[in-house]
Amino acid sequence: MSRLFPREYFFPVQHKALLKQLIRRDIQQRFRGSWLGLGWALITPMAMLAVYTFVFRTVLNARWPGAEDSNTEFALQIFSGLMIFSLFSEIVSRAPLLVVSQPNMVKKVIFPLEILPWVSAASSFFYTMASLVVLLLAVAVVRESVAVSFLAIPFVLLAFLPLLLGFSWLLAALGVYLRDISHIVGLILTPMLFLSPVFYPVTALPEIVQDLMLLNPLTVIIEAFRACLLDGRWPDFYMLTAYGATGVIVARFGAWCFDRTRKGFADVL
């Protein structure tokens, strides 16, 4: 780890054949043998969406501030927030088990363990893309037009990536030594769903709380995502760049922890 951004962590092109195989395997593995296959990648979030819409709209009679008072509009707003949250929760909840679940790769073969977070991130992004296609179609159908600002979505997701990788490296390394980590992560993710602007916009909160919300790593991304997809606004690029840069620092720290502790993996698995 002599260089600032070691290639094997940040640009693992030397393993591109291996990455391709692992990512393909990771995506296939989830649906192997199931009849509906990839369809589940679309059905699961839509079912969740139906439940949330029912609970908030019909039972709690909620209304999305600043948007049209309709079920479909509410669903679009929730779905966009939920998509980002799922991406985050999927990657983060898998992270502590990434190394632990591969004892063979640690002990029996020569394997570049540091690429595992890339694999998990890539397959989660793949599902997110599937949801995104559904969402774009839904926006097009409901509103009969899609704002051109949706072209900024790749930039939003790109700014999100370093942070996700950083968390993955950190949690994957800690997870080997502290097996409780995966339970703790599960415990944190549930409240995070409600503390993130998924079921409400940040603007609906009191101002003092709005600033505090910036401490939640999901806030900036969800707001930027909604802005360019549903509000037709270009996202705050300064904010996103700063966010991405912070993510890179987190990633560097995660990679450092991973590299520092990896030589002990074989001893405890």
Next chain:
Amino acid sequence: MCSDSSSVISEKEKDFPVIDKPEDSSVSDNRSVVLRADGLSKVYHQYPSPVARLRQIIQPENQYYKAFTALNNVSFELHKGEVLGLVGRNGAGKSTLLQLICGTLTPSSGELHVSGRIAALLELGAGFNPEFTGRENIRLSAALMGLSDRETEQRLEGIIDFSGIRNFIDQPVNTYSSGMYVRLAFSVATSVDPDILVIDEALSVGDGDFARRSFERIMSMKEQGKTILFCSHSLYQLETLCSRAIWLDKGNVIAEGQPDKVVAEYQSYLDRLSLNDSNSGETEAQNQSAVAGQNSSATSDTRLTSVRVLSDGVPGKVLTVKSEHSCLEVDISFVKGISDDLPGVAIAIHSSGGQLVSSCGSWADGVKVEINDAGQGRLRAVFDKIPLLKGRYTLGVLLFCQRGLFLHDEVEPAATLEVVQDGRERGLISLPRYWSQETPVAGVSVNDDPSDSHIKSVSVETVKGTSSRWQVTDATRASQQQKLELFHKAFGQPMSEALWRWKYHSADNDGSVVFESGKLVAFNGAIPRRSLVLGRETLTVQLGDVMVAPEVRGVLTRKGPFYLAAKHFLEQYVGRGKTYAYGFGFPHARSCRLGVKQGLYVDTDRIDQARWPAFSARLLRWRAVDLKPAHLKYIDMLWRQMAADVSDLAIGVRDRQYIEHRYLNKPEQDYLIKLVFRRFALKPCGLLVLKAHRDGSGIELIDFVSSRADAPSVIRVAQVLTAQMGQQWLFAWTTPSVQAWLDETSPVIEPTEVVIPGNAVNDKEYALEVKDRWWLTGGDTDFR
């Protein structure tokens, strides 16, 4: 700590004789060192919990573990092509050392330098995912070992073939039996073309046939100069394979050096050890029961202690045996375990193709096995005038229980037999026989019945080549001048010595010749050609320059020189298990028809002429560049791409070595060689060899090298080049397999009179395996 460990070593030195390093260190010095271990140690830290391990990382000054030294100060150097064997009892540190070398463990102290790609067989199939199919797991394992996608696709078929489980390859591996699992894993690990192969006890995988094939594969990797490290409890395997051995005990190197010496020391150490163990056990047993003592034995297991194979009194691992002359002796020593019955000894001889040729067992032959008080026995089997015919065989020794049911131990192979013979009999064994004959009375007309004894005796004489008129033999440089003269006479044009040397790769044995009283009257040329046949690297031979002196051309019978020359070469050198697996040539259909009738040849393919109109246009999507020395490196890349598409075909290798020899080094070469690039690509997508057509009516496409997908583009470029050279037509000699690649370029196909025959003399069915699969172009024949 330091003084402590050195005292341990010196103590060991008293116990165990230290064997000097081999004297040949000066020889190995000029080869490159691929692996150097310098004071390698591994201390395992045993932690009470995973958290303690993390604490150790955070606070390295404290000690949260119990230490266990598995490897202590091991140093050695391995040169390219060396084979190192590790021996030692369980827990001696062999596996730890191999794991350190593979990089799955990090050394606690010491340094390790490795250069090259390592393939490890530490645990077979460790990287497999049980829910995925065999094919998917091959892809993943190959990627894990650093192969690119393209390399993987190229080797996939070969891997599947070697594993021998093609029928199950698209089933999830969790449906595999453990034997199938291991076969697949072994096949992948040895197919990735490693520089260093590390094998931990993996040699004895699968059933007998697969075990033999895997052993042979490791032998061939050894011959290719790969560096191999392995440990095995089979000391015979170790002695056969290794060029050096290291004996480890409790993490220390006890002895290092020549494998036979190290193994012998280790074996005697084991024997001493088991003697001590059983002595103590025996006294206890005697105390308990007086009866148990009578069955005194040196070891707990019945096993072979030494197997020596001698041919005419000369011992060795590879023996030259003269068919029907040599006396083969097999000297077998064994010990019987305490609780076992008297054992029986069996000997099995396999052909190089893996077929069991013969076997015998002491119990079946009624031999009463005797042992001494220490349980040791020694048997000697003698095969006088061994009736094996020319070829390569392996001899294995097996130690069974008395009735030949349970296998105690085996040495397979104990020796490789290279059988040579004087006569030309073919087959595996020579059957006991006698001949009789009745000479027909003069004046009585000879019966047409082919079973007539008169005709029989004539044909026997002819086949043996002892007819007084023609003498047929291998062609050598000795008759070179006569060959050139015959060429001039037979074809009406002179052939230069330089061209001949180039054409026949300066080979000493370049075919077969027939002499009539010392004068060369017929020649059948043979040019070796490396080929890929159905995906396997195979040596084939191109037969050509079949020439007969004009004065004896009339004799076209099975006694004539044409027949004798062709038959001699085909019979001796071409076919399954012979020097050349397949033969091919480009004769005129007329000359071939005679050969087919005489049982020499069998039609395997044909040559057509493909014709494309010149295409005058500017190249926009491609560019064609003259081949420069700096480009030569791309040829192998193009050939690899091409080779990936020809797994069901038979094709002459078109790699850099071949292209350079064939087209660049040809004396008076007049080829136009172009590399084809996509307009903005840095690497070429094809190589083209062109030549002015023989009757001046166009350009001949001699050869091309490209993947199947790129082939039509390459042809299109050739059409444009044809137009640029002011010609109307582009021609090519092709087999139908080539045309199948070029369908979309819509060539005009016209039949020619040229056919591709195969060898019908030995095993016709074998030659027919490549029927209609030849991928040949004019470049495979045009030597003018």
